[in-house]
Amino acid sequence: MIPINAVFGLGLVVFFIGLFGVLFRKNLVIMLMSLELLLNGVNVILAGLSYHLKSPRGSIFAIFVILMAVAEAAVGFALVLACFRQKQTYDVDELRDLRG
Amino acid sequence: MPVFILIPLFPLLGVLLNGLVGIRYFSKRLTNVVAAGSVALSFLAATASFLGFLRSGGPALTKSLYTWIPGGLVRLAGGGAAAPSIELAFRYDSLAGVMALVVTGVGLLIHIYSIGYMAQDPGYVRYFAYLNLFTFAMLILVLAANLPVMFIGWEGVGLCSYLLIGFWFDRDSAADAGKKAFLMNRVGDFGFLLAMGLLLSSLGTLDTAAISAAVQGGGLSSAAATAAALLLFLGACGKSAQIPLYTWLPDAMEGPTPVSALIHAATMVTAGVYLVARMHALFSFSGTALTVVALVGAVTAVYAASLALVQHDIKRVLAYSTISQLGLMFVGLGVGAFAAGIFHLMTHAFFKGLLFLAAGSVIHALSGEQDMRKMGNLRGHLPRTYAVFLAGALAMAGIPGLSGFFSKDEILASAFASGKYGIWGLGILGAAMTAFYMFRLIFLTFFGPERLTPEARRHLHESPGIMVIPLQVLAVLAVIAGYVGLPHVLGGGAWFSRFIESSTGPHEVHLAAATEVLLMAISAGAALAGLVAAYFVYVLKGGAPARRLAERFRLAYRVLLNKYYVDSFYGQAIAGGALLAGRVLSWFDDRVIDGLVNGSAACVRHVSAVSEAFDSGVVDGAVNGVGFVHRRLSSGLTRLQSGYVYNYALSIVLGIVVLISIFVTVF
């Protein structure tokens, strides 16, 4: 039996590593990768819950999360490509056109 | 392992070899051998199975290869029992046997012909791979023991027809024609799927023999049977180009001519006829469905024949002719004479395939010219082609003595005998029109003054042997094949019908001998009348009466030329409708997004406008103060909208923190 706290711990660690990645990097592509880490952390927690409650619901939810990750990655890349063509930069701080 | 399982296997091998390896590595000769050889082996297997079946006099052979969907896995709605298993199973009976012979036999001849016809084409290997794939799918279709396996073959031939119609895909018209064929087929497939669902939930099985037994045992309500039959017929209409799903077939002439011969004359379009014949018990049970089938068939037959009268393109005449003859086959099925319908299917495969291939020979001889107005007097230059073409046209028109006459007549006699005189009348009309346009084609192409372009004249040559010999074989078949079904009245044993009826159930035709001979004479007379009329108009008078008629009834002529405007109607109604829906949705999307984006600013604006109006009566200072507060608020708010992604990310985290706090304190 794998202790549930260990699973939570792992998931949270990966989640927060991803969160720091999103907040601290300016490189657009690396930010997107950190988003994937966020989602993976969440999936670990879901799989752990699934394991402990002996229910498939957790991993089903995780599958949907992966699907959403795919969708978001695809659109994100399209946006990165379009952005890059317009501005020739991938510094996220340069993307300021939608100011109020 | 019964032999008949091998029949679809050889073309599959051919596809895999040619498609995967041959594209790169095979010489032309090796491709030919693989492609034609696999079909030849298939034909041998079909013949062997057929002879074995005849000798054993026997019941149908069934063989299941693999349990596809195990039983009990799916529960039917309504708390019913679990569905039985669906097997990957095949069945060989008289109907399947005949179809397999036709498909492999005619297919083999067309493969051989294609070796000559497509010799110069760069897409040579791809062509033969597709052709083999098609043969494989068609054989799966005819040998299937249950509806899902048949559907695999059904979809497979649809796919292959798309691939082959659009074979020269860099031509826009060809690519569009392929798409059109596939999409129209899809509409029909929808009916097929719904019918399968209906049958599965009512009868609990999709095996064709089991369905027939269940229906005959009274296991299905009349309404459900009618619904299922009509849905299946919708599928058949899509595949066999009946009204309203026929407009793809004339456009499908964009493909290479051997493709038109195989797919659109001899085999794929007959899949619909086969389906109805296979499900004969279901259709017989529902009188309504049978009437619909016969009616649609008869109307389509005359309708398409009327369109064939004015076409200038030699292949399009044959295309409309195919639609018309398919309609006639459905008439046969619709009056309960399933065996007669299949008989006509077989003879039609021979003479229509022959006609298409011969037309291909003419086109090949004229270096690609397809417009009959630029032909003429080819009789002397292309004697062998002319001979086989004439044989095919005579068979097609129903001239007595050739195969087409016997099969057509059996259908018409059955129609008359079952009391459907209107349909019989339409059939006779169709026969006359068929003879007329067929011989119009012959006379315009092979007789009369020469109207060739100088280019074509210079390259005029008879086709090579490899193309002519299959034509001659088909011509012989077109002449003699009718005699296997010679009716009693003329001294024959009607062996074909009795043979097929072992699969489709007996069908008695109660007609006095004299009546039957009289009917035969009438239909023969109609055919001869058509021929004579064509001769009169096009040979004796050089086409002048036709031109005068076109002048006098200019509107009718234009309607016919534009195919009754059906194509443009479909394009505007259906494609236009989809575009309109898209535009409506996009309008809605714009409004919603804009609304949300402007929402916050608009709210703030509205709030300040309202409060300003409300307070303007009070004190100027208070009013100003309110306005001032609002301005400060909104400028503060807009500073939130900095545009920095980073700020937004932090705000998201902040928001989550806040939300979790609320969540925690409330629960």
Next chain:
Amino acid sequence: MIAQAIFYFFGGLAVICSVLVITQRNAMRSVLYLAFTVLSIAGVFFTLQAEYLGAIQILVYGGGIVVLYIFVIIIVNLKEMTPERRKLLPRIFSLVMPALLLVQILLVLFRNRTAPPPGAEPGLEFPAFAEMLLTTYFIPFEIASVLLLAVLVGAIIIARRTVLHDSH
């Protein structure tokens, strides 16, 4: 026992690799470490007896998303960016916020929890999983496929070059 050890192994590997993901300057290296992270997490899934999830993780994440990242980096020709520092105040916020979040999450996680009654849920076997996916969660499943279709079309439209002249 063994399962725990394997879990810790993969978990530790995942943590190390994910840290490496966010600390690289070269984007290509980050992608590489992301691939390792994804595979380690797939390993974690396997030890948690979510085999299907692990397989999907490898296929979709590893085989799809990571490859997609690589292609984007190649197409965009990502070079290293020089200054990757922001001003002080934002960076303090970036530390404080996640810390707050972490505290909250831990508070929620370590409250009293009641276990659900045994036998209320089907087991972790694959048939039960498949049945639940295709019956209870059938509608989200179908909506997800429609969503993917929409994403497919949308991504193509967003990413294409604005002027299209086919020379057919």
